[in-house]
Amino acid sequence: MEEILIISNYYPPEKGAAANRIEQLALKLHQNNYTVSVICPLGNYPKGELFPEYKGKFSVTENRDNITVKRLWIYPSVSKNLIVRIISVLSFSLSLSFYLLFKKTPEKVVVQSPPLLLSFISVFVLSLKNKKIILNISDLWPLAAIELKALKKNSFSHKFSLFLERFIYKKATLIIGQSNEIITHVNSFFPDKRCFLYRNFPDHKVESLDLITDLNQPIKIFYAGLLGIAQGVLELCEKIDLNGLNIELHIFGDGAEKTQIEQLISSRKEQKIFFYGMMERNALHEKLKSFDVAIVPLKVRIYGSVPSKIFEYSSLGFPILYFGGGEGEIIVEKNNLGWVAQVENYSDLNEKLKLISNLSKSELHSMKKRIFEDTQETFNLNNQMNYLIEKEVF
Structure with a gap:
């Protein structure tokens, strides 16, 4: 079976769309005869606190539904303080960079973006090792941060983020994006980059409608x-x-x-x-x-x-x-x-x-x-x- 690695900032038992999306990708690749492994932080999302089972640990290796999950150290936080959030992202990025540099990794790697800094470090190290980098873009950063007023346009942080963004697009072997707008955005900078639409379709395994419509309720x-x-x-x-x-x-x-x-x-x-x-x-x-x-x-x-x-x-x-x-x-x-x-x-x-x-x-x-x-x-x-x-x- 061919091996493939997924790098993500979120993975179950963490909750939310991001964790569900990456798990669905991992499970579907496994069902299609890939040997799948995932690298992610110790579980902490969305509260920004390590789950009880991960407290006091530097790294954990698990098997979840035939997916090997390697969880690395992170300083977790959901603080509104930008410096604290950056430190949190940097902590996992540091753990990840050492892992990718010194551990053997498959030839094919899916890198989730955002977070932008995390995807930059992943792409940078993997490009040095000549891996096939499949960049999975779920949102456009820093553009989304500007629209949400979380980042000031033309600030140093904005310009630095733009540099990171262009770098990962350039170095990725190919790109899968969750919207046509993402693909259009990437191709506006790199017209020859291979891009594919990858929607966040679920896999509920529900064969018939089982919703209950209660006539006596609002x-x-x-x-x-x-x-x-x-x-x-x-x-x-x-x-x-x-x-x-x-x-x-x-x-x-x-x-x-x-x-x-x-x-x-x-x-x-x-x-x-x-x-x-x-x-x-x-x-x-x-x-x-x-x-x-x-x-x-x-x-x-x-x-x-x-x-x-x-x-x-x-x-x-x-x-x-x-x-x-x-x-x-x-x-x-x-x-x-x-x-x-x-x-x-x-x-x-x-x-x-x-x-x-x-x-x-x-x-x-x-x-x-x-x-x-x-x-x-x-x-x-x-x-x-x-x-x-x-x-x-x-």
Whole structure:
């Protein structure tokens, strides 16, 4: 069996889309007769604290579903202090650079980006060793950081990030990107670079629709995922208007805005917003079976970003209320997955909520059935992986 290594900043038992995405890639490569190993930090995300099983350890080697996972030391943090965050990234980058320099690694390596500094160090060392570098780009940094106002344009940090970005694009053997916008962006600098679309399709292994549509309950809209700056869930809770509507909003997740969201919900019980915290993925899916609509928000339109929640929840049969602009908007509309509200326009979002509130539960159930059936073929991870293997991407 051919060997392949994946380098990622996230991997289960860590929660969230990034960890799920890399695990799906690893499992699918294994199912296609690759011997897969993963290098990642000691588990700490999203709280920025080492999980109990990793405390006091410098490195850990595990076997998870036939994937060899090598976890290296990190100084974990989710601090809003930029210096502390940089130290955290540097700590794992240092561990990783020594590992890649002095340990034997497969000839093919998938490098996840962002984080940009981590992917730069990986690509730099691997290029010195003449490895085949498959750069997996999920978001465009530093462009996304500028759009989120997390980085000041033309600052030293911005210019340095641009240097790192160009370097990894240049040195990568080929690139897989999660959106057409990512591929367009890379080709604007390196027109001859081999680039392939790689969507975050899930692999639920659900053969028939098993969602429950409760006729005697309000319409339950849910958000499940990271509660960070990019998602803007706190602002969503502040500006959403459910008064007089047959709708409840249920929030699952963890992240930087968690405490503020909990405080806001506690002070506005009349708004019919409920918070549950983070749940393990399978338990979450079981809990969501009686829910009706998935809301997928972004704080601003982020060029290149396509939230994986679109694929994750439509593939289970949930209609999507999309509130993020960009390519995600096109995907929802093209595939008739639900509703699109103009990004940052809460008046438009509240109008869409009124439309949803007027639907009967039988109409919603018909939508769920159609969306589930359509997405089994449209968002098929096996077909996507087979295509990429045929094209000798891996």
